[in-house]
Amino acid sequence: MRLGCFNLLLSVIAFHLTVPLQAEEITLDPSAIKAAIQSSIPLIEKAAAGSARERKCFTCHNQALAVLVLEEAKQRGFTIDDANLELQIKHTAAHLKRGLKNYQAGKGQGGGPDTASFALWTLELVGHKSDEVTEAVTGYLLERNKDKNHWIRNSTRPPSMSSDTNTNYFVIRALKTFGTEEQRPRIDARTQQAQQWLLDLQPQSTEERAFQLRSFLILEVDEAVTQAAITALLKMQNKDGGWSQLPEMTSDAYATGTVLVALLRSDLVSADQPAVRRGIQYLLNTQLPDGSWHVPTRAKPFQTYFETGYPHGKDQFISVTASSWATVALLLALPPEK
DSSP: OOHHHHHHHHHHHHHHHHSOOOGGGOOOOHHHHHHHHHHHHHHHHHHHHHHHHHOSSOOIIIIIHHHHHHHHHHHTTOOOOHHHHHHHHHHHHHHHHHTHHHHHTTOOOTTHHHHHHHHHHHHHHTTOOOOHHHHHHHHHHHHTTTTSSSOOOSSOBTTTBSSHHHHHHHHHHHHHHHOOTTTHHHHHHHHHHHHHHHHHOOOOSHHHHHHHHHHHHHHTOOHHHHHHHHHHHHHTOOTTSOEESSTTSOEEHHHHHHHHHHHHHTTSSOTTSHHHHHHHHHHHHHOOTTSOOOOOOOSOOOSOOOOOSOSSGGGHHHHHHHHHHHHHHHHHHSOOOO
16 A cells, blocks of 8 residues: 555544544434433422422423423323422412403513513413413503514523513514404504514524524514524534534533524424434533533522522522423424334
8 A cells, every 4th residue: 555545544544533423423312312301301390399389479490491391291201290280380370360450550570571471481381271361461561662663671681581582582472372352453563563673683692593583483484584594593503513602602501402492493404404413412412410401600690599409509590491491402302203
């Protein structure tokens, strides 16, 4: 063998030994995905129960996301604590009912449009029917920020409340689900304004891109626009297979989970797509032995800390949120049951 060919052969061997598997070469093991889901669910259930025990109010991170996980898991045949799921639903409904007079007066509850829309989303997930309370909440949402071209978040608590994009997605979804026929003209007008704002938005974070895409999906904008949003998200994937909250940050389960759910919910990206497989493998690789994912908090605390039983101390609220999105992403990546 000539020396040049021999050196080329050594280079090829060295390349394959040092470069990670390409996306096309990653084969996901459904049993590993199921095991990861099964180890995550009990911790999320524990956190939801702990929050309902410790706090009278509804929380987005411990009620809404838990119900999302449990409903999704239940539909796919996983064993869940049905009594605990029912507790979270009743806890959410009771919270909104306590605020009925304030909603009817246009004042709402603590957390403003974010709490109101997240709570309605929680009820939507379990097929809750419209009633006097949901009508009052949608009426409040229509009055909120009516002098603006979109809804404004109630506070800044990154990453999930770092942008108005997230707020607008959940408000629009709530209005589409629970809005009354009498409210429809106002819903259409406000939604069209918000849609234009979303179309004009130049996203600066993964959160904005993920929820801009999800908003496009419920607004049914032109497919080319939606596809461009998908392409932009795919381009933000890191070499380790995950996504980061901001360009200067490293990958984490929150950003990765929200992106994967947005992509898979679009029905334009399959679970077998190479980027998705890499993202799912990242989640499997980074899940901790106790079944959780740890994400350090970026939000400045303004509420009294309380313990729910989820790991990671003062990082537990973003960590359980991240773990919930990650778990849903894993659920959506499972192949259909035969």
